[in-house]
Amino acid sequence: MKSPEYNSTAITLAAFAKALAHPARVSILQLLLKKKSCICGNIVDELPLSQSTVSQHLKELKEAGLIKGEIDGVSVCYCINEKVWNQAAALLQGFFSTSTQQNSCC
Amino acid sequence: MKSPEYNSTAITLAAFAKALAHPARVSILQLLLKKKSCICGNIVDELPLSQSTVSQHLKELKEAGLIKGEIDGVSVCYCINEKVWNQAAALLQGFFSTSTQQNSCC
DNA sequence: CTTATTAATCGTAAAACTACGATTAATATA
DNA sequence: TATATTAATCGTAGTTTTACGATTAATAAG
Numbered sequence: 001m002k003s004p005e006y007n008s009t010a011i012t013l014a015a016f017a018k019a020l021a022h023p024a025r026v027s028i029l030q031l032l033l034k035k036k037s038c039i040c041g042n043i044v045d046e047l048p049l050s051q052s053t054v055s056q057h058l059k060e061l062k063e064a065g066l067i068k069g070e071i072d073g074v075s076v077c078y079c080i081n082e083k084v085w086n087q088a089a090a091l092l093q094g095f096f097s098t099s100t101q102q103n104s105c106c
Numbered sequence: 107m108k109s110p111e112y113n114s115t116a117i118t119l120a121a122f123a124k125a126l127a128h129p130a131r132v133s134i135l136q137l138l139l140k141k142k143s144c145i146c147g148n149i150v151d152e153l154p155l156s157q158s159t160v161s162q163h164l165k166e167l168k169e170a171g172l173i174k175g176e177i178d179g180v181s182v183c184y185c186i187n188e189k190v191w192n193q194a195a196a197l198l199q200g201f202f203s204t205s206t207q208q209n210s211c212c
Numbered sequence: 213c214t215t216a217t218t219a220a221t222c223g224t225a226a227a228a229c230t231a232c233g234a235t236t237a238a239t240a241t242a
Numbered sequence: 243t244a245t246a247t248t249a250a251t252c253g254t255a256g257t258t259t260t261a262c263g264a265t266t267a268a269t270a271a272g
Contacts, residue, residue, distance in 0.1 A: 006129035006130070006132075006154075007133070007136075009132075010136060013126065014126060014129045014131070014132050017124070017127040017132075018127040018128075020120060021123040021124040021127040022120055022124075022260085023112035023117050023120040024112070026112075026115075026120050027112050027113070030113075030115070030116060033204040033206060034204075038211045040219090041217090041218060041219070048111065048112075049260095049261075049262095050261070050263080051218085052221080052222095052261080052262065052263075052264090053260070053262070055219060055221080056220095056221095056259095059220085059221095070211045071219095073270070074217060074218050074219085074268070074269045074270060075217085076218080076219060077211035077212060078212070080206045081212075085202070085206060088202065089202035089203070093199060093202070095135075096199070097195070098139045099139075100139060100191060105183035106174050106176045106183060106184070106185035106187075128229090128230085130230095150249090155230095155231075155232090156232055156233080157249070157250095158232065158233075158249090158250080158251080158252095159231050160249095161249060161250060162229095162250095162251095163230090165251095177239095177249095179238095179240070180238070180239045180246095180247060181239095181247085181248055181249075
């Protein structure tokens with residue numbers, strides 16, 4: 001390198017990791033994974049954060065592609081976006097399953 | 107919730123994700139995974155960043171526990187910390203393998 | 213139609229992250 | 243011993259993240 005770029009795996013993986021890099025966002029995903037019905041404003045009640053802050057975290061997860069939302073009357077229903085979710089899973093699984101070699105030092 | 111905390115899985119997972127949340131740090135890990143000999147100052151040459159910035163990223167990875175360094179004369183040799191690496195792998199694998207349910211909306 | 217509820221967005225402050233050059237400490241070499 | 247090399251740390255900008263309350267837009271209920 002010393003050229004100004006990173007490989008696409010590194011970029012994509014870092015972007016997914018960034019989406020997971022806050023306990024609130026991980027908690028939101030845990031909720032969506034657990035509940036059989038997609039929760040909505042209930043997410044706010046389940047987190048120790050204000051409505052506007054939760055909304056921001058939801059936006060980040062949405063922009064990362066990991067969740068999607070659907071308007072249902074006055075409320076909004078969020079779900080895991082399975083397609084992107086599986087892409088992220090595969091990418092991370094591939095990364096972590098790289099055989100760590102027996103190295104000379106450490 | 108609405109009490110001031112997150113579950114420990116969310117906290118731990120977010121911390122690992124944060125360590126992976128920058129392409130430079132992912133690139134460093136890719137290098138350490140690929141090379142059979144632990145690279146050292148070579149990491150700096152492989153990244154489009156200054157020595158001090160790379161050092162900072164190495165520090166973050168070290169603090170997350172994902173890598174460890176060993177002084178070898180005038181240079182330092184970095185490796186994946188396999189124990190913590192495997193913990194992170196297991197945590198992420200468990201998280202992503204949570205069965206995504208057939209949900210009502212979205 | 214008016215009022216209430218829900219959730220996104222705006223504005224903003226504080227904290228954290230990212231990057232760099234300069235400096236420092238340690239070891240190696242001449 | 244003097245000089246070079248390596249890598250951590252310091253100081254410091256600029257940017258991004260995180261959080262909140264206030265406001266807004268949309269729908270539902272009275």
